[in-house]
Amino acid sequence: MTDRARLEHLLPFLGWPRHWGGGGLRGDVIAGLTVALVMIPQSLAYAKLAGLPPQVGLYAALLPAVVAALFGSCGQLSTGPVALSGLLVGASILPLAGGDPTRALALALLLALLSGLIQLALGVLRLGWLLNLLSVPVLMGFVNAAALIICLTQIPPLFGVSMAQTGPLVLDFAHLLIDGRMLHVPSAAFGLGALAALVLFKRFAPRVPSVPLVVASATALSAWLGFEANGGEVIGHIPQSLPALSLPPLQPDLAMTLMPAAFVVAMVSFMEAASSAKLISGRTRQAWDQDQELIGQGMGKIAAAFTSGMPVSASFSRSALNYASNARTGLSSVVTAGLILLTLLYLTPLLWHLPKPALAAVILQAVGGLLDLKVLRRAWRTNRDDGAGAAVTFAATLAFAPNIQNGIFTGLILTLALMVYRGMRPRVALLGLHADGSYRDLQRFGLPHPHPQLVVLRFDSALSFVTAAPFEDGMLRAARAQPDVRIVLVSAAGINDIDATGLYTLAGLMERFHAQGQSIAFCGLKKQVIDAMERDGLWARIAEQARYRSEQQAITALVKTLAAGSPA
Structure with missing residues (x-):
């Protein structure tokens, strides 16, 4: 920004003369008289x-x-x-x-x-x-x-x-x-x-x-x-x-x-x-x-x-x-x-x-x-x-x-x-492969899970102190969505932020899933979320299961892991 632009930003009236050409001055005078009446x-x-x-x-x-x-x-x-x-x-x-x-x-x-x-x-x-x-x-x-x-x-x-x-x-x-x-x-x-x-x-x-x-x-x-x-x-x-x-x-x-x-x-x-x-x-x-x-x-x-x-x-x-x-x-x-x-x-x-x-x-x-x-x-x-x-x-x-x-x-x-109330009710959906090639709400469209031992969960909100409880409930439901679930894949493109409560909840879920013989993977994590995980030290624990950019990429890799019989 030039010095003149900065001055006009502080004193907007200095920019008026630029608009007075081509009848602008006459328009201002006539408008002023009209409004005065x-x-x-x-x-x-x-x-x-x-x-x-x-x-x-x-x-x-x-x-x-x-x-x-x-x-x-x-x-x-x-x-x-x-x-x-x-x-x-x-x-x-x-x-x-x-x-x-x-x-x-x-x-x-x-x-x-x-x-x-x-x-x-x-x-x-x-x-x-x-x-x-x-x-x-x-x-x-x-x-x-x-x-x-x-x-x-x-x-x-x-x-x-x-x-x-x-x-x-x-x-x-x-x-x-x-x-x-x-x-x-x-x-x-x-x-x-x-x-x-x-x-x-x-x-x-x-x-x-x-x-x-x-x-x-x-x-x-x-x-x-x-x-x-x-x-x-x-x-x-x-x-x-x-x-x-x-x-x-x-x-x-x-x-x-x-x-x-x-x-x-x-x-x-x-x-x-x-x-x-x-x-x-x-x-x-x-x-x-x-x-x-x-x-x-x-x-x-x-x-x-x-x-x-x-x-x-x-x-x-x-x-x-x-x-x-x-x-x-x-x-x-x-x-x-x-x-x-x-x-x-x-x-x-x-x-x-x-x-x-x-x-x-x-x-x-x-x-x-x-x-x-x-x-x-x-x-x-x-x-x-x-x-x-x-x-x-x-x-x-x-x-x-x-x-x-x-x-x-x-x-x-x-x-x-109402803002807090709506924030406490984020959309949580389990996903299946749609005919158009995208992963969409399986309940709404009547879709099957992508694999008997794999469930995909989408969370459309920041993971914060307001939404940590609904996220935890959704993850636990996803872990029980099929009889033999071993991996819950979080489609995280909708998570645009995470706070200390969200990180604490996520760490607790990882320990709980591990005790149950299950694991958590991520796809589509955003930079600001990864940065927060790195500062917290959580990223080092999940990096191998969280580098996937899309649901299809993650599912392809995770299904191979399941087929090999190794832990995800």
């Missing part, structure tokens, strides 16, 4: 979803978005407030804030700092692979449940009704339906009208910037009809200024309380960013770096913590819009932030009459794309363990709501448990 109403809506003042969403779309773009690896990602992170932030801070808006904002800043530091540390230490421990079915179970929860929280404001928060969200929503509270007709008209317009635009005119158009129309109608004077809720005053520098409350006890939530925000928000980056890089054929993206997203969150923002992430919908608008580099995010800056300085008075039911409609339309129950059904059909993991995570997230971070922890623990 969507970012402004979404930022207001997602700040509201997190229980924070609306301007916090706009602040989070300024410097945090620019920092994430400067140090991220995928130029088309659009970072800022997103629905899923907004819900997680609200679930994490509101129970601790006690109804105090100032304390809620302070907690949001601390949550942004902690989650950003977690992502930054994982990226710097090249530990991004740890986030892959959460399986896709479990993640989709959580995302679907979270999307449903967001919908439940936004239906009351869509109709101008307040919902008490006294316990589990599902029960609170059920009580609201049972109470039959009267809806506010003007609010319902604005909310349902905005939602219908957004759905129709998406269905029949997907290229039209429906979100800014609908929000602008609703704001104009609200001002003209006197929606606020008739009891409707509007955004109201938004400070016409830049965000003030902020300092999160650096209290150890508070940090420890928020640390689990910070881990969930870091994990889930990066999963959303990674899914967008993978999709876009697959289409552009430009590589993206998981660890570098963790650094960019983490630094974006840290920037939010010190500029009165909230935890940010890469939005799937805005990133897709960025890519569709021909963005090539992170300059598009800088342009987006520039337009939001102008809005904060000069245009916030125009947002006073924006109806909150219209913002609820924006949220509902955005999270509708997250609901995908087909993924859960497909996971169940493919693998019952994965299906069970997705279903349990989905149910746990709903049950714990509004504390949905407990749902993702349930899914994570379940993922690790």
Whole structure:
């Protein structure tokens, strides 16, 4: 790697100018302006979803978005407030804030700092692979449940009704339906009208910037009809200024309380960013770096913590819009932030009459794309363990709501448990000669053993402390598979690793087989397994019976040994 390449790896924005030829610069500018029109109403809506003042969403779309773009690896990602992170932030801070808006904002800043530091540390230490421990079915179970929860929280404001928060969200929503509270007709008209317009635009005119158009129309109608004077809720005053520098409350006890939530925000928000980056890089054929993206997203969150923002992430919908608008580099995010800056300085008075039911409609339309129950059904059909993991995570997230971070922890623990459980059940098969010349599962294909005194066993897993017991059981069954078995040949191509427990088990089996007048042979052993055996001293004892490369080579030699009547 050249010095220039190393520098661009550390500072990805230095490579932007290479992509600006052939209309690339123009594409970035147009994409940035287009995304800004969507970012402004979404930022207001997602700040509201997190229980924070609306301007916090706009602040989070300024410097945090620019920092994430400067140090991220995928130029088309659009970072800022997103629905899923907004819900997680609200679930994490509101129970601790006690109804105090100032304390809620302070907690949001601390949550942004902690989650950003977690992502930054994982990226710097090249530990991004740890986030892959959460399986896709479990993640989709959580995302679907979270999307449903967001919908439940936004239906009351869509109709101008307040919902008490006294316990589990599902029960609170059920009580609201049972109470039959009267809806506010003007609010319902604005909310349902905005939602219908957004759905129709998406269905029949997907290229039209429906979100800014609908929000602008609703704001104009609200001002003209006197929606606020008739009891409707509007955004109201938004400070016409830049965000003030902020300092999160650096209290150890508070940090420890928020640390689990910070881990969930870091994990889930990066999963959303990674899914967008993978999709876009697959289409552009430009590589993206998981660890570098963790650094960019983490630094974006840290920037939010010190500029009165909230935890940010890469939005799937805005990133897709960025890519569709021909963005090539992170300059598009800088342009987006520039337009939001102008809005904060000069245009916030125009947002006073924006109806909150219209913002609820924006949220509902955005999270509708997250609901995908087909993924859960497909996971169940493919693998019952994965299906069970997705279903349990989905149910746990709903049950714990509004504390949905407990749902993702349930899914994570379940993922690790299922991984260990599957690891403890490796495939062990006895082999016979198939008509196609290969050695295959004799039980499945109804094949005979290759020789009355020889059994072939295939083990498809690493031989470790997790799988040593199943390997031992399989070997003992193989030794009894025929009345006169003298040799068990292990087809070891599937054994890609061996640890101390595996070596100990193997040595014990060799002694046991020898005492029974039997022996063990190997074929297809891999280099790393042989190296471990050599370090342990076991290789010197088995080398003569373990140098075979294929089943056929081993069987031919071993059958001659059996015919000669000598020990294998």
